[in-house]
Amino acid sequence: MLKVIRAGLCSSIQDGGRQHVAHFGVCRAGALDCNAAALANCALQNAETEACLEITQGAFEIECLTNCWVCVTGQRLTLTLSPCDAQSNNYINEPIHAGWPIQLHKGQCLSIIPCADTGTAYLAVAGGFDVPVLLGSKSTDLGAQFGGFHGRKLQSGDTLALLAPSLQQQAFLQQRCGNLYGLTGIHQTPPSAVLRALPGPEEDKFSASTCDMFWQQPWQISPASNRMGCRLYRNTKEHNLNNNDSAQGIDSDNNNAMLNSHAIVPGTVQLPGSGEPIVLLADAQTTGGYPRIACVIQADLWQLAQLPSHARITFERCTRAEARQALKKQRVLIYRAQRAILHNPAISTHNA
Amino acid sequence: MTTTPQESSQKISDPFSEALDQESLQHGLKLAGARVYTYGETAIVLELEKASDSLAPAKQQCIWALAHLFQQRWAEHPGIRDIVPANHNMTIIFDPLSERVSTWISKLRQCWQDLNQQNISTTTPFAGARTHQLAVAYGGEYGPDLKAVAQIHGLDVEEVIKRHSTSMYTVAFVGFQPGFAYLDGLDPALQTPRLAQPRTRIPANSVAIGGRQTGIYPADSPGGWHIIGRYITETQTSLFDVNREPPSLLATGDFVNFVWANA
Structure with missing residues (x-):
């Protein structure tokens, strides 16, 4: 016990x-x-x-x-x-x-x-x-x-x-x-600050400038994040020169209003009306209605659990084939660790 | 587009499936009366056409039937994680390393085609549907948004309660949180857009309105709906009990009536 x-x-x-x-x-x-x-x-x-x-x-x-x-x-x-x-x-x-x-x-x-x-x-x-x-x-x-x-x-x-x-x-x-x-x-492996993601089903409903803002500039992890979702924010001061203290998201083009509820998978990046994205995690609700601008690939999702509050992250667009390869690679590493531990007791699998 | 050696060795003759390998797939492929699109690398979604139109129960019936059929055929497949019917759409969640996405889409398309040939009756209730009478205390501390909802629609509070408690609702699907039933059939005069910034905590058993639907939150949770009342738990069955089979009181296709308990 x-x-x-x-x-x-x-x-x-x-x-x-x-x-x-x-x-x-x-x-x-x-x-x-x-x-x-x-x-x-x-x-x-x-x-x-x-x-x-x-x-x-x-x-x-x-x-x-x-x-x-x-x-x-x-x-x-x-x-x-x-x-x-x-x-x-x-x-x-x-x-x-x-x-x-x-x-x-x-x-x-x-x-x-x-x-x-x-x-x-x-x-x-x-x-x-x-x-x-x-x-x-x-x-x-x-x-x-x-x-x-x-x-x-x-x-x-x-x-x-x-x-x-x-x-x-x-x-x-x-x-x-x-x-x-x-x-x-x-x-x-230490976490990387770059999260690979596939475009979300509603990406084309956002304006080109919103998408650019989303993909091209870094976000920071909000301390309000929890097991349901990792909330992201941007500080105005660092992006604009007007001395505005308030955190600023991006214009979500009023897409939040009336989207039909759909199932949600962990990794989904929702962009609600506030303009501040939420990356949904393991405890996320099973369905929701906010527009999905992107989906973080399964192989990179763990990094959000390992990056501290206020850490800067960026999203990098990738393909389904790349997502599949990354996940395969990850499963192979775990498999190898299992085998190595079982069969090679005297030599560490990696230098821990 | 890059493929693994394993992938490129599997020749697919079906032109439909070949089209699926394009990244453009996320924009969706047309089926009869529906569209299929990929959602991340772990899911595909079938969405009915004109899904944003008023919620016709008949259309939702197609989703129930599709979910039922897909479940019958593929729920035992080791790659399947979840089959989730929602609002005029159904999502299949799978292990991305189990089968190619095109294979999952083909399976889904097959179900959809078979279903279209069956000519689903749109008037008969879904098999096994039950009717529930649920007592609700409206307003006051239990319904902090009731007045605001009344104001938005230019109705008095009593009228909102009357309209809400006299409608017959159907459970479109269960989702969002354990045992949360999305109820179709809300009086058009009560339809209210969701809050732009969701609340971080809504108390358990709150009855709320969101968009064209209404529902009850079985547990404390964040949420973006307007809270108008509270489901009375002292005298009624809990909405969700993990030790019960099935755990959710309300199931897809059930009928629901609200009873104004603090009139």
Whole structure:
């Protein structure tokens, strides 16, 4: 079992998300950065889409109540492991790194200390979390308040039950964790500030100048972003010379008025009347009626979970073939990491 | 346009499918009475022609039938993520690495053609449709936008409530959030454009008007509709329960009546 000491601002249990339920209005949910979650699971030989703790914003700390193995992934993380009081003194001074399996002993506390530009972190535990599978997934649906840990964000004091890892997993982890040379870490690609996107179905309903403004100039990530959507803004000062403090979007040509509701997929960039785009994420509503100017490709969507507030991003138009290639490449990397960890214990897959 | 070796080796004789490989596809391909377009790399959409015209229930019936047929044929396909009927359109969401987009479009087109030959009855209710009487407390703290809606249309508040609670609605589709039913049949005098800037929080069970439709928010959420009342949960079944089968109280094709409970 793991006890939450400090929960951060929005930490929840997430797996690969739900499918076949959008027609009930149930959103996909699931990890915002599927790759980081998959890699954390890989390092522990869990199934790739096993549920993890998704940790965003603020310091996070858990106390280990029963011995277990965990792995934390994410960008620019600082991890510390408090010494355990009892017998296993040899673990005290071991460096703790993201992307590596960590053995936790009863009484030890693992902290994730955020810095200004820390992205979303994932904590996987060997065997997985013991939470109910609802509508095919362990993910927390924060909007509808079901799934994960009682359908809500984690709070300090929550105690999370764990499932036992398989015997093979235990043997694998025992072999690796006691021996520094046997450890295998996972390298994670840093996020890029360029998001490749396909033109959206309503792109041609916007004026040419609106489209140019959208594609050609950088946007910044608003701190008002959440799991439903990444809100973008532009600061007038930096684009215009009139000293206007207010953030300014682009003219959306009054297209917001009466578009028929349609299904929504994560990655869709809506441009509502305010002129400030929203990139819809895993918890986005299943249908909506705002015009879709673009769709961020699936292979690049994870980056929004790893870029800090106020980071500058630009959209780059790409083709469906490029989108497909990028996604294929990403799946191959995860597959390779899985194989490498399983078959090549003494050599790290990448220099973590 | 670049293709992978795998893609270029698969020769497609169907000129329709070849056309699909053009990036211009996003502008849509014509089918009888409908248009198909790609939506990102993970979805295709079939949209009925003149979808922006007044919401004819018969047209929505075609969408229900199409969704039903596609579900029957392809829901078990491992590449399918979701089949989502919406307002005069239906979206198929798939794993982009499962099959080429042209293959999905061909499957969809086949369903649409088969359906057109079946001559769907536009007057009979959708199979399994139920009728729900839903009690609502209008106005006051439960309906902060009721007065504004009345003002926009030059009606008094009571008239808005009367008109809203005497119409017979059909569930066009369920979407946006779990168990949220988009209801067709709103009195034209009450049709109100959505807010330009959506609210960040609308309380659960709020009854609201957006455009030509009305509906109830089953859970707290952001939203751009005008809130006019509150579905009374103390005495009625919850709109959405994840442990119930099916989880949503209101289903596509159902009939809904509102009852003015705080008159």
